[in-house]
Amino acid sequence: MLHDAHNHLQDEALASHLDRVASAWPDLAGVGGEMVVNGTHPDDWPRVAALAVAHAFVRPAYGLHPWDVGASRPSDWLVQLASRLDAEPRASVGEIGLDRWILDSAAPDDPRLGGVRPASMHEQAEVFGAQFALAAARNRPVTVHCLQAFGELLPLLRAQPAPARGFLLHAYGGSAEMAGELVRLGAYFSFNPAFLDRRKAARQETFRAIPEDRLLCETDAPAMPPPPVWRTHKLPPGPDGFAPNHPGNIEAAYAGLAALRGVTEAALTGRIAENFIRFFGPPR
Numbered sequence: 001m002l003h004d005a006h007n008h009l010q011d012e013a014l015a016s017h018l019d020r021v022a023s024a025w026p027d028l029a030g031v032g033g034e035m036v037v038n039g040t041h042p043d044d045w046p047r048v049a050a051l052a053v054a055h056a057f058v059r060p061a062y063g064l065h066p067w068d069v070g071a072s073r074p075s076d077w078l079v080q081l082a083s084r085l086d087a088e089p090r091a092s093v094g095e096i097g098l099d100r101w102i103l104d105s106a107a108p109d110d111p112r113l114g115g116v117r118p119a120s121m122h123e124q125a126e127v128f129g130a131q132f133a134l135a136a137a138r139n140r141p142v143t144v145h146c147l148q149a150f151g152e153l154l155p156l157l158r159a160q161p162a163p164a165r166g167f168l169l170h171a172y173g174g175s176a177e178m179a180g181e182l183v184r185l186g187a188y189f190s191f192n193p194a195f196l197d198r199r200k201a202a203r204q205e206t207f208r209a210i211p212e213d214r215l216l217c218e219t220d221a222p223a224m225p226p227p228p229v230w231r232t233h234k235l236p237p238g239p240d241g242f243a244p245n246h247p248g249n250i251e252a253a254y255a256g257l258a259a260l261r262g263v264t265e266a267a268l269t270g271r272i273a274e275n276f277i278r279f280f281g282p283p284r
């Protein structure tokens with residue numbers, strides 16, 4: 001049974017492929033295999049909610065993504081988030097986080113950022129803190145994105161109570177040394193098969209060292225496609241020439257992580273299923 005701890009099935013890039021993905025999922029993930037579908041802005045939360053109604057394998061997550069902090073949003077967005085959590089007991093908070101890459105390193109013409117207006121780190125931290133506090137107060141799972149911003153994230157995590165069940169750092173890109181403190185603060189870490197790229201040796205080293213009971217696997221589909229040799233599922237490119245990542249590539253995450261850690265896929269799959277249920281809660 002495979003679980004995708006982090007994707008964006010509601011994304012427009014997957015809209016024309018939804019039937020294909022939904023019919024493939026039960027066969028590849030097994031009975032009970034689930035995916036956590038992360039909203040990024042109040043505009044896409046209704047699509048996430050509809051997917052959770054339509055498909056038993058979808059667990060909904062609602063959040064304001066750091067890339068969307070600079071976009072306009074309804075003034076009562078945080079109240080809307082709280083009422084979604086109250087109405088949907090299986091819902092988690094995500095994707096939220098901090099991103100210094102969009103401020104300092106992203107090329108202005110990066111196609112992934114079409115139309116994004118980067119928000120200051122101060123504003124990102126405020127929006128992150130409010131959502132993290134909401135998750136902590138309700139002890140809901142919360143999924144955190146952190147790109148080149150651990151210097152800002154760590155002090156916030158030290159200062160602010162986390163949900164008793166912990167929190168997830170998706171596609172963890174920090175060091176193995178820092179992972180030790182993050183484990184003590186309650187972190188889980190999801191492995192993305194894009195890290196199987198030969199140039200990502202440092203990430204691979206980190207994921208060899210993460211404690212077994214804090215590991216999860218993810219795709220971040222339609223983003224972060226695995227290296228071509230690891231891709232088990234392909235989708236045709238859209239009009240922009242970009243081929244969206246298929247959530248079925250979760251197979252590559254399990255196979256790649258098992259190989260990295262020198263364990264059998266069966267053993268890893270069992271451990272991750274336990275971690276997934278402990279963190280995200282019991283199956284429907």
Ligand SMILES: [Zn+2]
Nearest residue numbers: 007038095220
């Ligand atoms: Zn994501």
